[in-house]
Amino acid sequence: DIQMTQSPSTLSASVGDRVTITCRASQSISSLLAWYQQKPGEAPKVLIHKASNLESGVPSRFSGSESGTEFTLTITSLQPDDFGTYYCQQYNSSPLTFGGGTKVEIK
Amino acid sequence: QVPLQESGPGLVKPSGTLSLTCAVADDYISSSDWWSWVRQPPGKGLEWIGEINHSGRANYNPSLRGRVTMSIEKSKNQFSLNVRFVTAADTAVYYCARAEVDGIWSFFDPWGQGTLVTVSS
Numbered sequence: 001d002i003q004m005t006q007s008p009s010t011l012s013a014s015v016g017d018r019v020t021i022t023c024r025a026s027q028s029i030s031s032l033l034a035w036y037q038q039k040p041g042e043a044p045k046v047l048i049h050k051a052s053n054l055e056s057g058v059p060s061r062f063s064g065s066e067s068g069t070e071f072t073l074t075i076t077s078l079q080p081d082d083f084g085t086y087y088c089q090q091y092n093s094s095p096l097t098f099g100g101g102t103k104v105e106i107k
Numbered sequence: 108q109v110p111l112q113e114s115g116p117g118l119v120k121p122s123g124t125l126s127l128t129c130a131v132a133d134d135y136i137s138s139s140d141w142w143s144w145v146r147q148p149p150g151k152g153l154e155w156i157g158e159i160n161h162s163g164r165a166n167y168n169p170s171l172r173g174r175v176t177m178s179i180e181k182s183k184n185q186f187s188l189n190v191r192f193v194t195a196a197d198t199a200v201y202y203c204a205r206a207e208v209d210g211i212w213s214f215f216d217p218w219g220q221g222t223l224v225t226v227s228s
Contacts, residue, residue, distance in 0.1 A: 032210060034214035034215075042220075043217075043218035043220055043221050044153065044202075044215070044218060045216075046214055046215065049209060049214050055216070089153070089214060089215075091209065091210070091212040091213055092210075094166055094168075094212060095170065096168075096213070097155065098152055098154070098155070099152075100152050101152050101153075
């Protein structure tokens, strides 16, 4: 199985801050990575697929990038509505696997 | 209209079978060939359970050790999940989702709202 390691596990930031979440794959996944946002009591919502493709309707302050097996989700200017837990997911091979999550709190 | 909606018992006894159904809105059922189940234990992360296509072909996560079966009823616009011999470790919120195929495998969009299943006597 491909292991997805996310960091940090939690972060606290202020409105307007630039926030970066990292996800490292245990082997090459050929850019086949999605990012999700999950708010308490809700289902996850996809933000980005294929490492850097922004889903329709997702604010442009969200972006994704990759360098080898390391993937990054960046929020350029954190907004109050961006609280929640963020997950990465690889879909290069089965079983499909998720990172452990990064909880984002607004200071 | 919510495009996907899970339903089923919220409480299952240990060693029993967990059975859930996902109803898909009419305008969604024809828009994808693959449909998935994902679960999330309380306070924990996400685990892919498996997927099924319109032909009934299924792929399962080996971590479930052969306890999982999925089925699809196209005439009813729904697909189902069975997990046998459940234990407390199967207690989770279960989500159904459309599998967006990108290459060979998929990411998930949209998701149902999820349903909590508790395994307890």
